Amino acid sequence: MATQEKVDVVIVGAGPSGAVFADVLARAGRKVVILEYGPDWDMKDFVSSEMWAKRLKHAPRFELAGRNPPGHGGNAGWGTGGSMLHFYANWPRLHPDDFRVKSQHGRGLDWPISYDELSPYYDRIAEEVGIAGDAAAERQWFPIAKDYPMPPMKAFKNGTIFNAAFKAHGIPLAAMPTSINSIPYKGRPACTNCGWCHAGCAIGAGAQPIVGHLRDARARGAALRPFSYVTRVLTNPGGDRVTGVEYYDGKKEQHVQPAGVVVLAAYSAEVPRIMFNSATDKHPKGLANKNELVGKYLMCHALSTVWAMFDEDVENHMGTAAYQFMSYAHYGKTHAKKGFGSTFIRTGSAMKPNAGLSGARPDLFGQPLADFMKRAVRGLTRIGNSGEELPRAENRVELSSTKDEFGLPIARIIHEFDQATVDCWDYGRDQAFEIVKSAKPEEAWKGGGAAPGSSHLLGGTVMGTDTSNSVTNSYGQTHELANLYIAGGGLFPTEGAVNPTNTLMAVSLRGAEHMAKNFSTIAS
Ligand SMILES: Cc1cc2nc3c(=O)[nH]c(=O)nc-3n(C[C@H](O)[C@H](O)[C@H](O)COP(=O)(O)OP(=O)(O)OC[C@H]3O[C@@H](n4cnc5c(N)ncnc54)[C@H](O)[C@@H]3O)c2cc1C
Numbered sequence: 001m002a003t004q005e006k007v008d009v010v011i012v013g014a015g016p017s018g019a020v021f022a023d024v025l026a027r028a029g030r031k032v033v034i035l036e037y038g039p040d041w042d043m044k045d046f047v048s049s050e051m052w053a054k055r056l057k058h059a060p061r062f063e064l065a066g067r068n069p070p071g072h073g074g075n076a077g078w079g080t081g082g083s084m085l086h087f088y089a090n091w092p093r094l095h096p097d098d099f100r101v102k103s104q105h106g107r108g109l110d111w112p113i114s115y116d117e118l119s120p121y122y123d124r125i126a127e128e129v130g131i132a133g134d135a136a137a138e139r140q141w142f143p144i145a146k147d148y149p150m151p152p153m154k155a156f157k158n159g160t161i162f163n164a165a166f167k168a169h170g171i172p173l174a175a176m177p178t179s180i181n182s183i184p185y186k187g188r189p190a191c192t193n194c195g196w197c198h199a200g201c202a203i204g205a206g207a208q209p210i211v212g213h214l215r216d217a218r219a220r221g222a223a224l225r226p227f228s229y230v231t232r233v234l235t236n237p238g239g240d241r242v243t244g245v246e247y248y249d250g251k252k253e254q255h256v257q258p259a260g261v262v263v264l265a266a267y268s269a270e271v272p273r274i275m276f277n278s279a280t281d282k283h284p285k286g287l288a289n290k291n292e293l294v295g296k297y298l299m300c301h302a303l304s305t306v307w308a309m310f311d312e313d314v315e316n317h318m319g320t321a322a323y324q325f326m327s328y329a330h331y332g333k334t335h336a337k338k339g340f341g342s343t344f345i346r347t348g349s350a351m352k353p354n355a356g357l358s359g360a361r362p363d364l365f366g367q368p369l370a371d372f373m374k375r376a377v378r379g380l381t382r383i384g385n386s387g388e389e390l391p392r393a394e395n396r397v398e399l400s401s402t403k404d405e406f407g408l409p410i411a412r413i414i415h416e417f418d419q420a421t422v423d424c425w426d427y428g429r430d431q432a433f434e435i436v437k438s439a440k441p442e443e444a445w446k447g448g449g450a451a452p453g454s455s456h457l458l459g460g461t462v463m464g465t466d467t468s469n470s471v472t473n474s475y476g477q478t479h480e481l482a483n484l485y486i487a488g489g490g491l492f493p494t495e496g497a498v499n500p501t502n503t504l505m506a507v508s509l510r511g512a513e514h515m516a517k518n519f520s521t522i523a524s
């Protein structure tokens with residue numbers, strides 16, 4: 001086993017949350033090392049192919065359980081940029097009410113910070129990442145202090161074809177805020193609307209971390225070690241400080257990386273697993289887990305799609321993977337006649353043949369599928385809903401009895417949607433179906449079966465006010481070990497119904513700056 005030179009901060013995972021920590025700490029003059037399980041991607045690597053893009057998704061081995069296991073394999077990122085390298089670039093914010101669900105409704109959890117406290121960080125992340133959108137239109141739902149740095153993306157018929165139908169149903173729309181350049185921004189070009197964002201944007205119009213925070217952190221001296229698989233966080237004999245991490249390199253050789261502070265930014269499934277596997281006699285249930293909350297309160301978003309086939313060309317090859325329009329009109333937690341939780345409705349995006357178009361009719365094979373695809377390449381589009389699930393302790397990550405190649409237990413991810421989420425999802429899908437029908441397509445149908453599809457994996461190491469309700473404080477600093485931090489969506493006490501990356505980067509910026517400012521009292 002080789003022991004590396006001690007650094008100020010070691011960051012586990014080079015996704016957007018790890019990238020923000022790396023950038024802020026490197027900017028503050030700290031010696032930073034980022035250990036990343038996957039490769040060090042370059043834009044030149046990217047191929048506009050859905051088959052090729054599968055190689056961007058590769059989580060450390062895991063096991064799924066529960067009635068509605070999440071699609072973790074498709075959710076995980078691998079390599080520099082994490083899953084933001086191939087994500088869809090929708091960039092909404094949480095609604096102010098998302099931060100106080102427990103105090104307002106007696107359900108779920110509260111965040112330890114308010115929307116107003118996070119709002120300046122949302123604005124700064126918008127400027128740093130580069131967001132296109134229409135803040136003025138979004139202000140009909142809640143305050144947004146600053147305009148986005150770029151105007152909204154170009155709209156195409158795959159979205160605009162529903163505009164009159166939304167209006168007829170009394171649902172106002174706004175442009176989806178998007179982490180894609182609508183105009184040249186910070187030396188990166190404007191988007192060409194090729195729709196291949198989910199294979200990695202090969203021109204850098206999409207704000208992947210490799211053209212943003214990660215690139216900046218490296219320019220300031222942060223070192224990145226690809227193919228580094230972190231297995232454990234190490235602690236001192238007294239058990240009151242972390243001292244670094246243990247990892248295996250691409251040649252399967254073991255290393256110790258000593259550090260003053262450890263930041264776990266390896267996504268919501270892998271972070272609890274590493275904490276459990278780091279158990280010692282002083283931390284028999286795993287690190288920062290005296291209250292047994294590590295791994296608990298896992299959440300997914302409940303997805304639904306309503307499909308529409310038009311007899312005209314809706315230009316579904318054009319645009320971006322992000323939706324064009326969205327609305328918070330159904331966002332109130334009690335808006336649905338049944339169930340509970342927010343619903344976020346979105347419409348219009350580019351779709352490619354394999355996952356996009358053919359996925360609309362998974363029941364078809366052979367000639368019927370070929371016939372469908374011929375019509376779909378011109379006429380298919382959709383309206384989608386994303387629904388909120390509340391945190392429940394039963395939805396969790398625990399250790400499996402299966403071991404990885406180094407003899408450490410893998411993560412077992414257990415998840416089931418409760419009836420309130422399913423009811424709300426069902427209600428939202430029915431409403432979307434009515435809107436689709438009003439646009440008078442040739443054919444309309446509801447995607448999915450009786451249970452929601454899932455996306456995103458949030459919670460598992462939630463933040464809160466103290467050890468009675470959480471693993472970390474509002475900065476991601478664990479309550480038990482002052483120099484162990486967690487970054488990413490695992491910190492979310494509730495998830496709202498919107499895509500999470502904007503919020504997790506804003507939370508990371510706040511946590512990283514707090515760490516940088518108080519470094520001498522935090523680090524070992
Ligand atoms: C197909 C898809 C579409 C999406 N679309 C959107 C969207 O439109 N809008 C939105 O807001 N969000 C979207 N997301 C979610 C978004 O990508 C995530 O919220 C975000 O990337 C999470 O950031 P993170 O830094 O916490 O984790 P990740 O991006 O998952 O990065 C974690 C990194 O840690 C590494 N890692 C894991 N285990 C270890 C280990 N043991 N040792 C070392 N490294 C490790 C991984 O390889 C990975 O690179 C999408 C995700 C997917 C998969």
Ligand code: SF4
Nearest residue numbers: 191192194195197201
């Ligand atoms: S649609 Fe725009 S952001 Fe997406 S891959 Fe093409 S150029 Fe890049």
